[in-house]
Amino acid sequence: MDDTIVRMVLRNADRWAQQTAMMHKVQGAYRDIGWQQLSNQVKRFGRALLALGLAPGERVAILGPNSPHWAFADLGALACGAATVPVYHTEGLDAILHILSDSGSRVAFVYSAHLGGELLGRRAELPELKHLVFLEAELEHAGILSLEDFLAQGEAMPAPQLETAIAAGTPGDLATLVYTSGTTGAPKGVMLTHANILSNIEDVASLFPIGPGDICLSFLPLSHVFERVDGYYFMLYRGVTIAYAESIEAVPVNLAEVRPTVMISVPRLYEKMFARIMERVLSGPWLRKQIFFGALKAGRAAASLRLAGEKPGPGLSLAVKLADRAVFAKLRNHLGGRLRFFVSGGAPLSVDIAEFFLAAGIDIFEGYGLTESAGGITVNTPQARRLGTVGKPFAGIEVRLAEDGEILLRGPGIFQGYWQRPEETAEAFSDGWFKTGDTGTIDPDGFVKIVDRKKDLIVTAGGKNIAPQNIENLLKTDKFIANAMVHGDRKPYLTALIVPNLENLEKFSRARKIDFLDHCDLVNHPQILALVRERVDRLQKDMASFQRIKRFTLLSQDFGKELITPTMKLKRQSVTRHYSDVLEAMYAAKDHGVHDSGFCLVEES
Structure with a gap:
């Protein structure tokens, strides 16, 4: 293999010049971006980055939701021989600062004036960060390059200089630093080369009949390697049109509009x-x-x-x-x-x-x-x-x-x-x-x-090994259960934090004429606790006794954003710390005749 990601994309742009590479929502309607337009934008971003003094091997951070501009910034940086650092824009400021500092990013693309302003206010903590650039055309903020001004700088950069940089790239060059989601400890930068990514893509291409004419709806965060490699690079490798969802919440609506043929998801x-x-x-x-x-x-x-x-x-x-x-x-x-x-x-x-x-x-x-x-x-x-x-x-x-x-x-x-x-x-x-x-x-x-x-396997006090995700997945098949975390490492039995499907519980309560003031009242109601206990027992009736949940606590709302990764996996250690008193109370309750209970979160009004 003697190729790089950006050379692959630009070669395909010539191959499929008359076809649609991407689709995105503009003023309420999906608009097409052709392969030739994609190629032109990649080169514009690449030349502008060279004009900022970006050198091969340096890092460029991208903080924003999925969009064509995300791809332009990414591929433009790769064209310069730089490595991109995708950052979840929904992360807390301290986590973002850690990634920007640890990676030594020289340029950072940001999607909002608010986030850009926060980074400007902490600029002293990022000595290697030389430039902040907006990803969206309409954004402006003192101290941050507008997209228009950024691209204008590239107009004076001779095209051959970028072409030389593209030709100089090698498969062994660092393509990206992808920071782990940090379910434990501070996120670490995973170093992936062009060869690492392209070898994976070639393997996938041999397994699935996907190509021009297919449309993929993109909504998982591009900061996650699953969407980045399989929902983005792979789709460009095979000539698939990428349609960007407006948000995860808008996926049901966008499905009807885009009518995709393939999708990847968690x-x-x-x-x-x-x-x-x-x-x-x-x-x-x-x-x-x-x-x-x-x-x-x-x-x-x-x-x-x-x-x-x-x-x-x-x-x-x-x-x-x-x-x-x-x-x-x-x-x-x-x-x-058409899926x-x-x-x-x-x-x-x-x-x-x-x-x-x-x-x-x-x-x-x-x-x-x-x-x-x-x-x-x-x-x-x-x-x-x-x-x-x-x-x-x-x-x-x-x-x-x-x-x-x-x-x-x-x-x-x-x-x-x-x-x-x-x-x-x-x-x-x-x-x-x-x-x-x-x-x-x-x-x-x-x-x-x-x-x-x-690290998540539970070993009970009796020495039994239990995989909690299997039990959690079983619980989530019930119409009254939206989410769950099973607990019990070094404990005498299993307990669980259960997030109910509050909409379905409300319907049930109204049908049974159960009075409740709010969700806190609802999850503590004896009839609701009895209902969920009955459902849990029915689900686990064929399981061994040591695999069964003996106590649970119903939560009045779902796990907060700080307790899940951007791909919606539980940060178990964080959940355990956050709910330590609740979890311990379920074991202490055994001696006082108290069984299942509800828990009202302070954040709920």
């Missing part, structure tokens, strides 16, 4: 979709429920046969056809009506939810990867799929298990180390194999199954 989206569908069905008339569950039964039966490599018989085929016409076609229309498949990653996907979508004729191919592996390393595919697993390893990746079950990796996609942290880099490897920190199994056919994060 399980939280599918969990919410599943919960909304089930609530609509269960709150509907008796006949509609019978039709729905009859259709689901037929769909599940046919899906099971297809997974086993068998074809449904005539009777089942007819039942599926009727079920599709009566129920499932409507569900797919809510997703735009060929989803790819899921970032966290485990519940088998029940995967089966539900498969029965509805919506494929979700689950995969697994890490920041340190430049994205995915295993994935289920149309040719090889096994629910409950994350698929088989990519062709270029070696996967094996350590004696304690930890997953170890080796291959061209594995990162170069942690930025300026040689000791932690050394600790992350064992005899040349990267230690993922995840435990898992590999079946005889080569399918990998993730058990849990090694």
